[in-house]
Structure formats: C-alpha cells, structure tokens
Amino acid sequence: MAFDYLIVGAGYAGSVLAERLARVANKKVLVVDRRNHIAGNAYDHYNEAGILVHKYGPHIFHTNSRDIFDYLSQFTPWRGYEHRVLASVDGQLVPMPINLDTINQLYGLNLTSFQVEEFFASVAEKRDVIRTSEDVVVSKVGRELYEKFFRGYTRKQWALDPSELDAQVTARVPTRTNRDNRYFTDSYQSMPLYGFTRMFENMLDHPNIKLMLNTDYRDVRDFIPFKEMIYTGPIDEFFDYQFGKLPYRCLEFKHETHDKPLFQPAAVVNYPNDYAYTRITEFKYLTGQEHTKTSVVYEFPQAEGDPYYPIPRAENSALYKRYQELADVTPGVHFVGRLASYRYYNMDQVVGAALTLFKKINVEGKPNGAAGRNGGAVSGANGHSNSTHTAAEPARP
Numbered sequence: 001m002a003f004d005y006l007i008v009g010a011g012y013a014g015s016v017l018a019e020r021l022a023r024v025a026n027k028k029v030l031v032v033d034r035r036n037h038i039a040g041n042a043y044d045h046y047n048e049a050g051i052l053v054h055k056y057g058p059h060i061f062h063t064n065s066r067d068i069f070d071y072l073s074q075f076t077p078w079r080g081y082e083h084r085v086l087a088s089v090d091g092q093l094v095p096m097p098i099n100l101d102t103i104n105q106l107y108g109l110n111l112t113s114f115q116v117e118e119f120f121a122s123v124a125e126k127r128d129v130i131r132t133s134e135d136v137v138v139s140k141v142g143r144e145l146y147e148k149f150f151r152g153y154t155r156k157q158w159a160l161d162p163s164e165l166d167a168q169v170t171a172r173v174p175t176r177t178n179r180d181n182r183y184f185t186d187s188y189q190s191m192p193l194y195g196f197t198r199m200f201e202n203m204l205d206h207p208n209i210k211l212m213l214n215t216d217y218r219d220v221r222d223f224i225p226f227k228e229m230i231y232t233g234p235i236d237e238f239f240d241y242q243f244g245k246l247p248y249r250c251l252e253f254k255h256e257t258h259d260k261p262l263f264q265p266a267a268v269v270n271y272p273n274d275y276a277y278t279r280i281t282e283f284k285y286l287t288g289q290e291h292t293k294t295s296v297v298y299e300f301p302q303a304e305g306d307p308y309y310p311i312p313r314a315e316n317s318a319l320y321k322r323y324q325e326l327a328d329v330t331p332g333v334h335f336v337g338r339l340a341s342y343r344y345y346n347m348d349q350v351v352g353a354a355l356t357l358f359k360k361i362n363v364e365g366k367p368n369g370a371a372g373r374n375g376g377a378v379s380g381a382n383g384h385s386n387s388t389h390t391a392a393e394p395a396r397p
C-alpha cells in the first residue's frame with residue numbers, strides 16, 4: 001500500500017499531524033519511531049511498583065491557548081494541576097520562582113509586596129540591553145539572588161555560564177513580588193487524567209494510521225512508498241551533519257521507588273548549588289495517584305546522549321539557519337517539532353506548530369487553495385513550521 005505521508009517520530013509533532021491528516025484530510029499515514037513507544041519525550045508508563053512515571057523527566061501541561069487545550073481535550077479528560085517548585089538554598093527549601101515568601105524566608109524578614117519591590121530595585125543591576133540569561137536575572141533581582149538561585153543551576157544544566165546563553169532561557173522563570181508560588185501562570189494547567197501515553201494512543205487510533213515502533217525511518221524509506229514526509233527528529237541528523245553537529249543538551253534520568261508514601265514536600269525540588277543533579281521530581285504530586293510507595297526521578301545533565309534540549313545561543317542559531325535553508329529547498333519534506341526546528345519549545349508550542357503546519361498542508365493540498373473545514377487556525381503558542389513544500393515526489397535525503 002502506498003502512503004500519502006511518512007511521519008518520522010510519534011511525539012507531539014508527529015502524532016498531531018498523523019491525527020489531523022488521517023481524520024480531517026483522509027490521508028493514509030505511516031508513523032515510525034525508533035523508540036519502542038509512542039508519545040516521544042512525554043511518554044509515561046506504570047513502573048514495576050505500579051506508579052505512573054514520566055520516563056524522560058517531569059512533563060507538566062500548561063498553555064494560554066484555548067485552541068490547543070480544546071484540541072487535546074478530544075483525546076483525554078484532564079485533572080486540574082498547578083505545579084509548585086521549591087529550591088534548596090542556604091539549607092532551606094524556599095519557593096521558586098522567587099516571590100515575596102522566598103525573600104522573607106531566606107532572609108528571616110517580614111517585608112510587604114511593596115517593600116520587596118523596593119528591595120529588588122535596590123539590588124538590581126542596571127542593564128541597557130537584556131541580551132543574555134545573566135542580564136535577565138541580575139537586572140531584576142541583583143547578583144546575590146542570581147548566584148543563589150540561577151548561576152549554579154544554569155551552569156549545571158547547560159554547561160555554560162548564564163552570560164553565554166540567550167535571555168530566553170532564564171526568562172522562562174519569572175520573579176514575583178506577591179505570594180503566588182505557582183511555577184506557571186497559564187490559563188490552562190492540567191494533566192491528562194490517564195496519562196500522556198493514553199492521550200497519544202487515542203490520537204493515533206484511526207484506520208488511516210499505521211504505526212511502526214523500533215523503526216528508524218532510514219531503514220524503511222526506500223522500501224515503503226510514500227508521497228511526502230514529515231520529519232520531527234534532529235534536523236542536523238537528517239542532513240547527515242553536513243555543516244557540523246548542532247549542540248543539544250542531554251540528560252540522564254535516575255528513577256527510584258521508595259517504600260514510603262511521600263519523599264519530599266513538593267512535586268519538584270531544585271538544587272541550584274549542590275549535587276550533580278539539577279532537580280528531583282516526585283510523580284504522585286503530578287498525577288494525583290494514591291499509593292503506599294512513591295517514585296522519584298533525578299535529572300543529571302550530560303554532554304553526550306539522546307538530544308533533549310536545543311541550546312539557545314547565537315552561534316547555534318546561526319548553524320541552525322544553515323540547516324533551515326537546506327530544509328526550505330528540500331521538496332516533499334516538512335520539518336516540525338522541538339528537534340527539527342531547534343527551538344526550546346514546550347509541549348503546547350509543538351502542538352501549535354503542528355496544527356499550523358497541518359493547516360498549511362491542507363490548504364495547499366486542496367484545489368483553489370480552499371481552507372479545510374476542520375483545520376482551524378491556532379493561536380496562543382508561538383509555533384513555527386519551516387517548510388511548505390508539497391512536491392509530488394518524495395525526497396531522499
């Protein structure tokens with residue numbers, strides 16, 4: 001059988017496109033993933049103790065986009081969940097992002113919101129331009145708090161000083177003068193009630209979708225006929241690293257199960273200044289599962305291994321641009337997702353990018369460019385796709 005699309009990767013980017021193409025555009029789709037499971041890095045499963053854990057580290061769904069939330073709601077009911085994080089600093093566990101309580105607890109003070117604002121203003125370093133991840137923090141909370149909360153964590157996580165990283169990295173974490181101790185403030189904050197993997201199973205459950213796991217696309221692309229490809233893996237790998245390797249930061253995950261109901265006082269505890277790991281996550285907080293035991297994961301950043309994080313800095317963007325230019329002139333292949341577009345995307349942004357690409361494909365694929373009935377516009381997550389080609393012949397990279 002000939003497929004309309006070969007989709008490389010069964011994570012968010014690949015699965016959203018498979019679902020839309022199969023269900024809305026009635027295309028025949030083959031999804032391949034070289035891992036032995038669907039859901040990409042969002043994959044979760046019940047471990048040997050029967051506790052639902054995230055294999056590749058904590059995944060918390062949050063978005064400001066109603067369209068994206070509604071789209072995913074077709075495939076899962078939700079459990080409302082607001083994420084909270086503590087940081088281990090100077091022998092105390094204090095709220096992170098830094099807020100009024102963080103400052104009062106850390107320094108044994110009793111400041112008001114107004115006073116803490118004055119305090120931040122008195123310690124902040126003036127910066128005319130906010131260019132790096134160091135600028136972002138020191139210009140808001142000064143050097144001492146920067147060193148206590150950000151410098152060590154960032155150096156561990158990225159093996160770079162914050163002054164060597166784009167502003168967007170630490171700008172993900174706000175500073176607050178009120179007592180809001182939530183990690184995110186998005187309008188939708190929820191976890192899929194039966195887990196991420198179940199949600200992906202529902203997305204991919206369609207007669208037009210065939211799934212092959214444990215399969216690298218390079219092993220099948222010459223035997224299985226298809227018209228176009230959607231590629232969600234690392235873009236430099238697709239082009240055989242011809243301009244050199246794009247740096248991705250890797251992680252090693254150490255999972256543990258403890259014979260007690262609770263391990264730590266919050267879902268995540270960050271360790272900016274001690275240990276080789278950055279944070280410990282206790283899954284039962286995220287999932288709401290009740291169990292007499294509890295499972296946690298430690299994250300150890302690494303230079304080598306599976307690519308998890310694109311590293312946002314100017315020289316890497318420049319190298320990515322060269323690959324992107326190649327992608328733009330590669331007919332019949334669409335590049336989408338965190339690894340293929342080399343962007344530090346959250347899950348909702350990848351869903352947004354995939355829905356936007358689908359809309360483009362669906363419009364281009366129709367006579368007179370008429371818009372698809374169900375391929376509606378998506379707003380609220382800044383997704384991009386970087387190839388719009390719809391050539392009839394498949395590309396062979």
Ligand code: FAD
Pocket residue numbers: 008009010011012013014032033034035039040041042056057058059060061062215216217218232233234251308309336337338339345346347348350
């Ligand atoms: P992926 O999930 O990486 O999927 C790509 C798939 O392609 C993979 O399964 C891979 O095996 C497959 N593939 C690659 N190359 C090939 C090949 N040659 N042949 C076959 N298959 C191939 N986002 C949030 O919104 N909230 C969070 O709390 C959050 N926490 C995170 C924590 C960690 C530790 C990490 C690493 C990421 C986190 N994210 C979070 C980001 C989130 O994981 C991503 O945005 C999202 O999963 C990316 O989806 P994707 O489809 O682009 O890529």
Ligand code: UDP
Pocket residue numbers: 087096149150151153154157169170171172173270272
């Ligand atoms: N960060 C930090 N200290 C913290 C939390 C975050 O320095 O306690 C910095 C660090 O550089 C991190 C970035 O902020 O990589 C983004 O944090 P986030 O929690 O969003 O990281 P992710 O969940 O994507 O790994």
